[in-house]
Amino acid sequence: MKRVWVATTLGLIILLNGVLGGLLLAERNAGVQSMVDLASLTTAHSAEHMDEVLEIADRTISVVSEFMRVSERIADLEEFDIHRLLVHQHRITPILRSLFVVKPDGRLTYDSRTPHPTGVDLHDRDYVQFHLHGGADILFIGKPVVSRTDGQWMVPVSRRVEDRFGRLVGIVTAALDPEIFSAMLRSYPLPEGMQAAIVSPSGFVFGCLPSTDCLGRPAGDWPLFLHHEQGPGTTNSTTRGSILPGVAGPGAYQVSPRYGIIAAANIETREAIGGWLGRLPVFFLLDLVLSGGGAVLSATLYRQVTRRRRAMLQLSEANARLEQRVVERTAALQRSEERLTAFVSTARDAMLVVDGSGTIQFLNPAATTLFGYAAEDLIGRTIDLLLPCQLRDLQDPGHFAPHGLGGQAGVRELVARHRSGVEFPVELTLGASHSEGEAIYVGVLRDIRERKLQEERLWELANLDPLTGLLNRRAFMGRGAELLEEVWRQGRPVSVLMIDADHFKSINDGFGHQAGDDVLRMLADILQAAVRGGDLLGRLGGEEFAIILPGSDGSDADRIADRLLADVRQARVAVPGRMLAITVSIGISVMRRRSTLDDLLAAADQALYAAKTAGRDRRAIAA
Missing domain, CATH: 3.30.450.20 (PAS domain)
Known part of the structure; x- marks a missing residue:
């Protein structure tokens, strides 16, 4: 009996130690998995945000490319027109350091920062080489470099521009500010010890944390490139592998699906389970106390049983079985309660x-x-x-x-x-x-x-004009098409006003772009105050605005246009040394049959041209 008793006691102690060890292992694995989940969430958001940034840059480059492509040759365009377009696109895209055009001979031709660039030779840049040697018509993401015009770091993204015969006439390049990559990484609450990086598809570092001196470094020898796939949309995570150099432990990376930008995060296993390691001594002490207490309790029970064995053998056996069941159930309840308490107490949500x-x-x-x-x-x-x-x-x-x-x-x-x-x-x-x-x-x-907040900021960036706060052209065209379809179904009339500031180029040339911006903002305020609740107002670009007037026929639209002309005549804009009076010309089109928004805008534009030809500061209705 003694041997059985001792064996039982040892078995319980071993069982207790096994359960405690299992809980410790489960807690450790949970800590590691939480780091993997955090790394996965961070890299997923980073990759998504990088695609959105590059899409904005791509749209800006495409506007310049289309403007250049409409001419037979790039020499047919006036330098001032291209430079003014670059300045405008740069101003409405704050993530850019500059926007410039490189000739097929590899020299800088146009630059949004200066009307007269010095013709810097960029022939050796990787993005110039890519397009000069017949690269595909894609957005090329180049290696981070130091600008030869202002000495600042930039990340070049570019597209080739071809004439109608397929010949290269120029390379439109947007210089991204590298700070957007570091700022995006800093916006995520990464735990201490976790490293993160954003890498280009060609293997150059755009930004990293906690170090900040990694911009432009090659990453081709990183484990990320040596042992993992980098296909667009690829997502991968690891609990103890290596993604970033010199780090082995929980981590994840994701390749953005559209442009192939790679966001990666990795942390050493010891740092990931630092809290767990700090609690190990407490668990060991608890294990020692429980094991020792169990041994002492077992010995005491054995002495009591043996004293009464002769007189109450059957009762002792029954008591022993009962005590055994109590111990087992108590241990099971305690384990279950500890697991539940640990999970609920440590949950972040x-x-x-x-x-x-x-x-x-x-x-x-x-x-x-x-x-x-x-x-x-x-x-x-x-x-x-x-x-x-x-x-x-x-x-x-x-x-x-x-x-x-x-x-x-x-x-x-x-x-x-x-x-x-x-x-x-x-x-x-x-x-x-x-x-x-x-x-x-x-x-x-x-x-x-x-x-x-991030969703709201992205919506404003995609749909609002940054200068006036009105709908930009893309958002106006989208909502306007829906509005026209609804008005047509209801059988109501609809009119479109196209408003253009008179002599706006002279204002920009004579008083500076700041005065031109003030004029555009004032016009936006006047138009916004004049529109009704169901009207749709937007800035189409430059000094052109448009208003869709649902429920208004030609006479209604004419009255509204006349009131707008009067409101603008009374307005004044402060410029150096004087108060500047401005006027606008308005073209009106009325939907007399089912038409697209493009058709109505084209008709209003023709009427606007007629108003300009007739002397400006007036309105004209399309025939």
Whole structure:
């Protein structure tokens, strides 16, 4: 019996140590996986943002390319026209350091920063070589270089321009500011010790963290290029591999699907599990105490059993079996509670447990941080305190998870309220289950304010003119086409006004571009004040604006145009030494049959030309 007792005690101690070791291993793996997830999220957002930046640059280059391509030869264009276009495109694209054109002989011809470039020889640049040797008509992303005109670092992206015979007439190049890459990496809350980098498809570094002196360095000998694929859209992660040089541990990288920019993040395993390593002594001490206590308890029980063995053998055996079951169940409950407590307490997202009536039963520390309440202030309160007016109409508890069926999780975006009264957007992942016939809902809430701000900034960048705040040409044409289709279905009239500032080139030449910008902003303010709620106003480019007037026939449009002419005549713009009066000319077109927006704008443009020819400061209606 003694041998059996000793063996049982040792078995329990071994089991206890095995369970504790398993929990430690699980916690370590969870820490490593969290770093992998963070690296994956960071690289995914970085790659997506880089594609958006390069798409903006590509659109800017395409505008210049199309302008140059309409002529038979590049020499047919006036230098001033090309330079003015470069200046305009540079001004509306703040991510650029400059915008310039290189001749087929490799010399700088036009530069947005100066009307008279010095003809710097750029023949040896990789992007010039690519296009000179018949490279495909793609956006070429070059190696970061130091500009030979101003001595600053830049990242060149370029496209070739060919005439109608397929001959190269120039290379349009946009010089990206390298700071956008470093600033984007700094915008993500990377943990201490994690390294991140943005690399071009040809293997040159655009930006990195925590180091900042890596711009332009070759990355062809990095593990990222030696052991991993770099196809567009490729996504990969590792828990202990090497992506960046000198780093082995959790990491991830993603190649942007459109332009092949690579975003990578990597952290040493020791740094990733630093917190876990710091807690190891505590776990070892706990293991020692539990093992020693178990041994002492076992010895005591054995002495008690042997003293009463002769008189109460059967009772002792029954007690021993009962004690064994109690120990096993207690250990199982303790392990389960420890796992649950560790998971809930360390989770970054807020977690709430709500019963079928919407009453909060439990919340984790992240929830108290997110909403600003102490746990005791929320237990027993309704979920409407944190998610006001979001669920009030869902009287049936089953509607609490409108996207979840059969206990599966559903995801939706809601508006939450902080204790201070501030409302903010959250993403709710909701799961449902039943215990003894009662519905239980577990919700995980994530703060998505930063994501919403980024979406809003990207929308403004894509749809608004940066100088006037009006819709840009692309957004105006898109919304205008939808508006015309709706007005046509309703059988209502519609008119289009095209407004152009008179003598705008003279204002720019005589008083400077700042005065020209002031004139455009003032015109935008006057037009915006004049339009009605259902009208659509936008800046088409340069000094041209357009207004779509749904529900207005020719006479209505004529009255509105006359009022606009009067409002502009009364306006004054301050320039050095005087107050400048300005006028505009207006072309009017009326949709008399089903027409496209391009047709209406073309008709209004012809009417505008007629108004200009007739002496300006007047309106004309298209025939």
